[in-house]
Amino acid sequence: MRAGIDTRESDTSKSRRRRLARRLIAVQEEQCRRLSRELHDDLGQMLASVALELHGIRAGSPEQGERLTRAAMLVDQLSARVHAAAWNLRPADLDHLGLRACVEDLAAMLxxxxxxxxxxxxxxxxxxxxxxxxxxxxxVAQEALTNIGKHAQPRRASVTAHICDRRLRLTIEDDGRGFDADATLGSRALGLAGMRERLALIGGELSIETARGRGTTLYADVPLFADMPLTD
Known part of the structure; x- marks a missing residue:
């Protein structure tokens, strides 16, 4: 009897932690959405205005012209980085164009x-x-493709998705260097842990097949309908 009570208490505690974690993720994503919008709308527009002013200035000497050109190039580069940062925080197209287009863009850019x-x-x-x-x-796709770009040194990659038995599987594969999953440390280990936690919160699973020198295949399996909504 006592063991049964302990199990129910443990299950209740786990359920509460899962709901809390899901709400935390929802809050984090809303913060990312707001920051992305501010970067794109406010800072992006200011940089565009500065670039227009620099391009419109008439230099009084060749030296001034060269300095203005360099300044304009730096502003253009900064503007591109701000745009990329805003996209990484929260791609606006995810809400408007859908998941497929956004994942295709991630893969194409990589x-x-x-x-x-x-x-x-x-x-x-x-x-x-x-x-x-x-x-x-x-x-998950963002993290996996970022890892490929940073670590894998592949000759080719593939990103596929399939549905089977009311579950959707996203597969991301490369033929690069691979790695020792058990011995992985640092940012990659944190990234893998983060992917697992996110997937677990919607009833999903992450599995990885990899070995040094043999490439990496990542599988993200999720239910087609979340079993626990983000609300209570």
Whole structure:
């Protein structure tokens, strides 16, 4: 009898922690959305105005002209970084264009950056998904593709999605260096832990197949309908 009571208390405690964690993620995402909008709308517009002013100034000497050109280039570079930071915080297209378009953009940008081919089959992401599922899969794809860009040194990559038995699987694969999952430390380990936690909160799972020199395949499996909404 006592053991049964302890188990129920443990389950209740776990349920409360899960609800608290989900609310925390929701708050964090709202903060990211607001900061992204401020970066794009306020700082982005100010930088664009400064760039226009610099381009419109007529230099009095060749030396001044060179300095103005360099200043304009720096402003343009800063503007691009602000835009990228705003996108990473919260892509506006996720709300308007949907998950498929955003994941395709992430993969295309990575492969263009690395100058490698990328196979994509993301038709399954075109279907309507619960907002928390779409957001979680986007964050997983973002983290996984960022890791490929930082660590993998691949010759090719692929991003696919399929539906089976009322679950959706997102697969991200590369033929790069691979890694020892058990011995991974630092930011990559934190990133993997974060992906697992996010997926667990919507009833999903993360699995990874990798070995040094043999590439990496990441699987993110989620239910098509979240079993626990973000509200109480």
């Amino acid at each position: 492969c263009a950056q690395l100058d490698i081919p990328c196979d994509m089959d993301l038709e399954a992401l075109s279907r309507p998904l619960a907002p928390e599922i779409a957001l979680t899969l986007y964050r």
